[in-house]
Amino acid sequence: MARKPKTPRWLEAARRRKEPVPEGSRADWLVRALGRAGVMSRAEAEQALREGRVELDGHVERDPFAPVHSGSAVRVDGQPRALEARTLALMFHKPAGVVVHGSDPEGIGTVFERLRAVLTPELRGYEWYAVGRLDRDTTGLLLFTNEERLVAHATSPETHVSKRYVAEVEGQPSEESLQRLREGILLEDGPARPAGARLLAPSRVELVLTEGRHHQVKRMLAAVGHPVRTLHREAVGELLLDVPEGAWRLLTEAEVEQGLGFRAIPSAPAGKPR
Known part of the structure; x- marks a missing residue:
């Protein structure tokens, strides 16, 4: 029997929103707003709601998709909490073995668990989203x-943010193979964009992509006859990995804007403490 597709969280929230979004505000729901503002992570917020510890505009709220806006007043455990959020971003040096998923059926662990274990207490309250994914055995720069x-x-493929990888491969790629990668090759799910490709050592290749399809680096190199043995991501946009494996650091607003081409703007709602 086919499994019923799960309703996306944004669609579930939109269905429960009964009033139009105030002008100049942003459509948001309670659990996401709490996580974005660093009050508590989504899992913690959902538990707090079940336990009746969250008040919204003077009444106990148990619906994680309850709409919030710039005039919303929120209390958690009786304490007023502002939902004003600023954009935060950090780089993390992903080790091999962990998955970029919410859970790991193999029990080795997730990258989210590894990250939360080393974050400072004030940053653990945020809901952190991974910016793209890396395979279980791929190491290197992962943004959150x-x-x-x-x-x-x-x-987004439209923004052309580059990702730079270094792959140890089987055999020694020829200039002809590298040129095929530079020109773009046909994969089973369609043509791949031309990639930057150069040989760093006899069996070490640097690839620069501007798209991020499933297993793309591995599939491209396999297509030219050089399966990947190990894969490491060194850079995203103009951001270079500069922390040890398993470590992290916050990015500055300038790094986000200049390195990724993203200008952070104030994020509503800004719930009023009362």
Whole structure:
């Protein structure tokens, strides 16, 4: 029996929104707003709602999709909490073995678990979204943010944000093979965009892509006869990985704007503490 597709969270929230979004505000729902503002992560917020610890505009709220806007007043455990959110972004050096998913059926662990384990207490309250994905065995630069619009910007094929990888491959790619990658090759799901390609060592290739399809680097190199042995991402846009494996650091607003071409704007709602 086919499984019924899960309703996207944004669609579920839109269906429950009974009033139009105030002009100059942003359509949002309670759980997401709490996570974006660093009050508590989505899982923590959903638990707090079930336990009746969250008030919205003077009444106990249990619906995670309850709409909020610039005039909303929120209390958690009786304390007023502002929902004003600023865009945060950080780089994390992903180790091999962990997956970029919410759960890991193999029990090795997720990148979100690894990240939260090393974050400072004040940053653990944010809901962190991964900006794109890396395979379980791929290491290197993985960006996180509390702002879904930054995720959409950095991962959209239309923005052409580059990703630079270094792959150890089987055999020694010829100049002809590299040229095929530079010109773009046909994959089973359509033609790949031309990539920057150069040989760093006899079996080490640097590839620069401006799209991020499933297993794309591995499939492109396999298509020219050089399957990948190890893969590491060094850069996204103009952002270069500069922290040790398993470590992280916050990005500055200038790095986000100049390195990714994303200009952060104030994010409503800004719930009024009362």
